[in-house]
Amino acid sequence: MSTPVKKVPIHLQSAQNRLLIKHGKVVNEDDITEDDIYIEDGVIKQLGRNLIIPGGTRVIDARGKYVLPGGIDPHTHFEMEFMGAKSVDDFYQGTKAAVAGGTTMIIDFVMPKKGESILDAFYEYRQKGDDKVCCDYGLHVALTHWNEQVRREMEVLCKEHGVNSFKVFMAYGFMLNDSELYSVFETCQKLGAVAQVHAENGAIIAKNVERLLAKGITGPEGHEMSRPEEVEAEAVNRACVIAKQVNAPIYILNVTTEESGNIIRTARSKGQTVFGEVRAGSIGLIGDPRNANMITAPAIRSRPETPFQLLGLLASDVLQVTGSDNCTFNKSQKEMGKNDFSKIPNGVNGVEDRMSVIWEKGVQSGMIDPCRFVAITSTNAAKIFNIYPRKGCIAVGSDADLVIWDPTKTRTISASTHHQAVDFNIFEGMVCHGVPEFVIVNGRVCVDDGQLRVVQGHGHFVETPVYAPFVYDPEKIADLKPVRNGTHDDNLSEHVHKVTIED
Ligand SMILES: C[C@@H](CNC(N)=O)C(=O)O
Ligand SMILES: [Zn+2]
Numbered sequence: 414m415s416t417p418v419k420k421v422p423i424h425l426q427s428a429q430n431r432l433l434i435k436h437g438k439v440v441n442e443d444d445i446t447e448d449d450i451y452i453e454d455g456v457i458k459q460l461g462r463n464l465i466i467p468g469g470t471r472v473i474d475a476r477g478k479y480v481l482p483g484g485i486d487p488h489t490h491f492e493m494e495f496m497g498a499k500s501v502d503d504f505y506q507g508t509k510a511a512v513a514g515g516t517t518m519i520i521d522f523v524m525p526k527k528g529e530s531i532l533d534a535f536y537e538y539r540q541k542g543d544d545k546v547c548c549d550y551g552l553h554v555a556l557t558h559w560n561e562q563v564r565r566e567m568e569v570l571c572k573e574h575g576v577n578s579f580k581v582f583m584a585y586g587f588m589l590n591d592s593e594l595y596s597v598f599e600t601c602q603k604l605g606a607v608a609q610v611h612a613e614n615g616a617i618i619a620k621n622v623e624r625l626l627a628k629g630i631t632g633p634e635g636h637e638m639s640r641p642e643e644v645e646a647e648a649v650n651r652a653c654v655i656a657k658q659v660n661a662p663i664y665i666l667n668v669t670t671e672e673s674g675n676i677i678r679t680a681r682s683k684g685q686t687v688f689g690e691v692r693a694g695s696i697g698l699i700g701d702p703r704n705a706n707m708i709t710a711p712a713i714r715s716r717p718e719t720p721f722q723l724l725g726l727l728a729s730d731v732l733q734v735t736g737s738d739n740c741t742f743n744k745s746q747k748e749m750g751k752n753d754f755s756k757i758p759n760g761v762n763g764v765e766d767r768m769s770v771i772w773e774k775g776v777q778s779g780m781i782d783p784c785r786f787v788a789i790t791s792t793n794a795a796k797i798f799n800i801y802p803r804k805g806c807i808a809v810g811s812d813a814d815l816v817i818w819d820p821t822k823t824r825t826i827s828a829s830t831h832h833q834a835v836d837f838n839i840f841e842g843m844v845c846h847g848v849p850e851f852v853i854v855n856g857r858v859c860v861d862d863g864q865l866r867v868v869q870g871h872g873h874f875v876e877t878p879v880y881a882p883f884v885y886d887p888e889k890i891a892d893l894k895p896v897r898n899g900t901h902d903d904n905l906s907e908h909v910h911k912v913t914i915e916d
């Protein structure tokens with residue numbers, strides 16, 4: 414007599430809702446295990462071997478592959494108005510490209526116009542992002558001016574809108590002076606927020622630009638000449654000194670030189686909370702000062718040893734995070750500065766290629782291991798912006814944001830095949846080991862055996878709460894130890910019969 418098959422309620426029938434990833438090497442920041450992963454309703458429900466799971470579950474065989482936490486790119490500028498242009502990757506195409514490359518969450522920057530209410534600007538960005546994103550996203554808020562209203566609105570954003578990070582600029586026309594930086598850092602510290610710093614000395618840059626143009630140096634080579642390494646390092650040091658006065662944790666964006674890294678090392682060695690981030694382009698490339706398409710700020714440095722030095726700082730935890738600083742302008746937009754380098758919109762691509770570039774330059778070269786790769790491409794960003802262990806790790810109860818990564822496969826980066834809107838790629842022709850075969854976004858297979866299948870609006874805004882233990886109470890981070898095996902909770906599709914998938 415056949416066993417009566419229980420009627421499976423329709424809402425549980427979708428095999429898409431249930432996934433089992435088998436035989437993979439599961440990589441977290443601190444270990445690699447041979448666990449199978451059962452996913453249901455977008456959450457990792459079970460980790461372990463010989464799992465008992467509902468029938469009708471889709472099984473993905475990850476034999477010979479790594480299973481990584483989905484990348485978190487904490488530095489993008491989608492559809493941003495800047496230097497008289499608008500970045501061409503919007504929240505749809507930017508997150509589509511992110512997923513294609515193995516990134517399953519981005520954190521973008523609200524960029525208020527000078528004098529604009531930061532709260533209004535935040536609402537505008539939510540309008541831009543919420544319906545378009547293909548993966549989850551968060552928002553930092555840039556402060557392009559300082560006054561009592563900004564301070565009040567920072568408090569509202571932290572207490573009511575899930576913002577915990579504010580960016581200040583020490584360069585550009587909306588840079589803040591030292592006294593304003595002091596007030597912003599002090600306010601961030603009181604709110605339990607993180608102050609992020611674009612650290613370049615804007616006053617020196619402005620004078621250098623004036624002097625270079627007056628000498629007739631108008632080509633793209635003038636860009637790095639106007640903002641050499643020491644002009645970044647001076648600002649990094651000043652930001653650390655100011656933050657120290659008010660015991661404010663700071664996060665230095667776009668560290669591009671060993672000199673800046675050593676300043677951060679010294680500050681951290683004296684117990685100061687300073688985090689450093691490196692953009693993928695600074696690791697993947699040696700800067701070509703004559704190439705207008707590579708113009709971003711701070712510059713991608715032209716000294717050949719810099720990428721190796723930056724990777725060494727990431728390997729030794731002097732620096733903690735990699736981002737893309739994806740701020741893409743087409744060739745035609747870059748030509749706005751063909752007669753004056755200071756008019757070239759600053760920004761490069763990276764959101765799609767960050768993971769492969771860091772794997773190729775870091776893991777493939779032997780400078781970092783897969784665990785450190787996970788830390789600098791996902792986990793550390795999750796910890797700093799207080800979304801760990803929901804994000805940034807493979808653990809029971811975490812969001813099912815995962816990448817099945819083939820370390821042996823290679824791909825050649827090209828604008829002809831990338832999924833970004835921008836019409837060139839700074840990594841053009843680069844061959845990278847490390848290819849995302851499957852990318853799972855909140856439990857949905859969005860790269861399926863190499864085929865991109867994103868859904869616009871599948872992502873959601875993710876609040877980043879203040880007082881991240883990793884930032885404000887590091888001893889507590891141990892209490893957040895995620896559950897690395899066993900079952901999440903008991904509502905494992907009770908309505909259907911269970912099967913054990915034999916090894
Ligand atoms: C405003 C934005 C422009 N992009 C760039 N890094 O040059 C930034 O400074 O991050
Ligand atoms: Zn910046």
Ligand SMILES: [Zn+2]
Nearest residue numbers: 488490738740
């Ligand atoms: Zn940026």
